[in-house]
Amino acid sequence: MLVLQGVSKKFGDKVILEDVDLHIKPGEFVYLTGPSGAGKSTLLSLILREQLPDSGTIMVDSEDISKIKDKDVYKLRRKIGFVFQDYRLLPTKNSFENISIALEIIGKTKKQIKERVEELLSLVGLEDRIYNFPWQLSGGEKQRLAIARAMALEPKIIVADEPTGNLDAANSWEILNLLVKLNKDMETTTLLATHDLNLVKNLKKRTIHLEGGRITSHD
Amino acid sequence: MIRSFGIAKKNLGLQSITTFVSLIINTQTFFVLSFFIAFAFLSAHLLNYLESKAQLTVYFQDTVKEDQILDLKNQIASMPEVSDVRYISKTEALAIFLKTYESEPLLTESVDAGVFPASLDIQVYDINDLDKIADFLKKQEGIEEISYFEEALRAFKSLSNGIKYVGLALVSVMLFSSFLIILVLTGITIRDSSEEIKILRLMGATNSYIQGPFFAQTFLISLLSSLFATVLFLGIIPFVEPLVRSKFAGVPIPSVNFLLVLYLFLAEFAINLFISMLGTWVAIKKYLRF
Numbered sequence: 070m071l072v073l074q075g076v077s078k079k080f081g082d083k084v085i086l087e088d089v090d091l092h093i094k095p096g097e098f099v100y101l102t103g104p105s106g107a108g109k110s111t112l113l114s115l116i117l118r119e120q121l122p123d124s125g126t127i128m129v130d131s132e133d134i135s136k137i138k139d140k141d142v143y144k145l146r147r148k149i150g151f152v153f154q155d156y157r158l159l160p161t162k163n164s165f166e167n168i169s170i171a172l173e174i175i176g177k178t179k180k181q182i183k184e185r186v187e188e189l190l191s192l193v194g195l196e197d198r199i200y201n202f203p204w205q206l207s208g209g210e211k212q213r214l215a216i217a218r219a220m221a222l223e224p225k226i227i228v229a230d231e232p233t234g235n236l237d238a239a240n241s242w243e244i245l246n247l248l249v250k251l252n253k254d255m256e257t258t259t260l261l262a263t264h265d266l267n268l269v270k271n272l273k274k275r276t277i278h279l280e281g282g283r284i285t286s287h288d
Numbered sequence: 289m290i291r292s293f294g295i296a297k298k299n300l301g302l303q304s305i306t307t308f309v310s311l312i313i314n315t316q317t318f319f320v321l322s323f324f325i326a327f328a329f330l331s332a333h334l335l336n337y338l339e340s341k342a343q344l345t346v347y348f349q350d351t352v353k354e355d356q357i358l359d360l361k362n363q364i365a366s367m368p369e370v371s372d373v374r375y376i377s378k379t380e381a382l383a384i385f386l387k388t389y390e391s392e393p394l395l396t397e398s399v400d401a402g403v404f405p406a407s408l409d410i411q412v413y414d415i416n417d418l419d420k421i422a423d424f425l426k427k428q429e430g431i432e433e434i435s436y437f438e439e440a441l442r443a444f445k446s447l448s449n450g451i452k453y454v455g456l457a458l459v460s461v462m463l464f465s466s467f468l469i470i471l472v473l474t475g476i477t478i479r480d481s482s483e484e485i486k487i488l489r490l491m492g493a494t495n496s497y498i499q500g501p502f503f504a505q506t507f508l509i510s511l512l513s514s515l516f517a518t519v520l521f522l523g524i525i526p527f528v529e530p531l532v533r534s535k536f537a538g539v540p541i542p543s544v545n546f547l548l549v550l551y552l553f554l555a556e557f558a559i560n561l562f563i564s565m566l567g568t569w570v571a572i573k574k575y576l577r578f
Contacts (some may be wrong), residue, residue: 116492140495148494157487173291174493222492 070095070258071116071226076125078111085111086282089125095225096256097199098249100269103279112279113228116260117149118142130225143226147175148217150227150257152248152250154234156211158203164190164214171221189217193247209240216247220255227251233268241265244271264271295373298506306476307509310469314513314564315520317462318556322521323550324455330541331448337539338444344418344436347405352430354406360428361408367424369417374409381407385488401466405432415441463563470509470567474502485576499572506568507561514557522549 073091077084086108093099101109115122119132127134128214130148137145151157158167165186172182190196193213203211212232219227229248233241245268252259265271269276278286300307328434348357357375365373376384381404389395412418422434478485525544533541542548 074534119490143489143494145492146490151490157490159484159487171491172487174488174491174497218491 070097070130071260072126072128073112074126074128076112076115076122076127078108078115078120078122084282086115086122087283089279089284091277093258093260093283095258096252098252098259098274099261100274100276101260101262101279102264102266102269102276104264107279108282109264109279110230113151113230113262116226116228117151118145127287147222148225150222150224152212152215152219152227152229152232154231156203156215158211158215158218160203163200163202164195164206167203167206167214167219168221171218175222185221189220192220192251193217207240208236209243212236212240212244213247216244216251220251220257223255224257226258229259231261231263232261233265238267241268242271249274289389290302292504293508296504299509300378306473310466310473310509311468311513311516313365314466314509314560315516317459317466318514318517318560319520320462321459321556321559322517322552324452324459324554326521327455328452331452333541334536334539335441335445337450340440343412343441344410344417344421344434346410346434347407347432349430349432350402350405352406356430357406357408362423364408364410364421367421369412369414369420370410372409372411376407376409378402378404378406381405392435413447461562463559465562466560467567470506470564471571473509474506474568475569475575477505478500478571499576502568502572502576503565506564510557510560511563514553514560517556518549518553 071091073089076086076089076091078086089108089112099232101112103109112118114120115127116129116134118137121135129145132145135146157236159170162170168186168189169182172185177185187196187199190199193216195210195213195217198206198210198214203214206214212235216232227248232248233244238242248259248261249272253255277284354377361373361375364370378401382399382401385399385404386396410421412421418436422436425431425434488498522544529544
């Protein structure tokens with residue numbers, strides 16, 4: 070599902086990623102661990118094609134994403150759901166609208182959007198927060214909303230960059246369980262970047278450790 | 289489409305000051321353009337009118353017989369530069385005089401046909417050919433006087449062209465300002481929405497989905513400012529029209545009618561839309577990187 074071969078990235082003279090090889094099978098749940106500055110976020114950003122690698126190839130769903138034309142990047146993005154530490158919710162839109170916009174983008178009808186949004190809100194336990202704006206939600210609720218939005222288009226891959234970074238232990242555990250449940254129920258390939266080793270210890274999954282831009286260990 | 293206009297309406301409300309400024313600048317530009325178009329229309333009409341009137345009149349001495357004048361008339365009429373020649377006999381000249389001054393008996397009571405010379409009214413296709421006709425007439429015998437207002441026509445044409453060029457330059461500068469204003473307004477909207485745009489891109493929004501609201505916003509500004517400019521122009525017509533009519537008394541100036549205003553609005557809207565869309569396109573190319 071996701072294959073990286075010899076991927077390197079530099080910012081100026083600073084090496085961020087060096088010769089990274091990675092192979093994630095469809096439906097796998099993988100932790101990407103490492104200290105701050107290890108290159109985790111850059112790796113996820115390359116997968117989302119927010120930037121291009123200096124060398125190496127990234128294959129998503131058997132497609133070399135470096136070869137995708139700028140105007141067609143949206144097709145790749147529709148295959149990948151994203152969850153970030155800072156939630157990336159639209160502050161002027163309520164919970165319903167934050168999810169519905171993802172469906173609107175692909176041209177779903179109002180009826181289809183309503184049904185799907187209600188289904189997703191119920192999946193993440195936010196059905197009673199449907200008309201609340203992000204500022205009216207707790208950190209855990211915001212992240213659940215972000216996950217619901219990420220799932221809206223039934224993506225093949227979920228990339229989560231420190232999704233528990235702003236949450237307390239209880240909420241972090243809840244979010245992790247939700248991502249694992251979605252991975253299990255919907256077979257969504259999940260790559261979760263975190264520096265929180267407690268999470269990794271408590272819920273054993275394949276772990277890739279990144280340090281100084283290089284993969285230092287595979288579990 | 290509906291979504292784009294919905295977002296555009298919301299953006300215009302959120303950026304009320306910038307929207308207001310761009311509406312004012314665009315309205316002002318197209319209000320001035322309305323005047324320029326009206327002036328161009330009026331001057332073209334006046335010129336046509338003046339050119340359609342007798343441009344050269346040749347008066348004959350009393351010794352010249354009517355047959356000779358009619359012979360000359362035929363010669364002139366066969367010249368390719370001449371569009372029309374009309375013979376006015378002494379009797380006709382008197383009739384015209386009496387009709388013109390019928391309300392002033394003091395002027396008409398002691399006049400008879402003997403005091404009026406016979407004449408030929410000559411019209412040419414191009415006023416630049418008047419000299420040639422005049423030279424030909426000067427060589428003929430029995431010519432009392434040749435009268436033509438070539439210089440006046442040339443002066444009017446040159447003044448009218450001068451005003452057109454100055455107006456065109458002024459309108460061009462104003463159109464460029466409108467272009468810049470739209471460019472800046474779109475740039476500000478893009479900057480204000482940069483986070484949202486980033487998120488939409490990550491969600492897989494297409495370029496057209498992201499650009500749509502900016503073009504819709506420009507469309508609304510163009511439509512409103514063209515409408516305001518036309519309404520303002522219509523508002524001052526009742527004050528300006530009588531003034532123009534009194535200055536050009538006797539010249540049949542067409543009245544401002546609904547169709548004329550509609551054409552004016554449509555022409556202005558088309559220009560406005562083109563300039564503004566160009567500004568938006570440049571701003572999108574510059575600020576909205578994909």
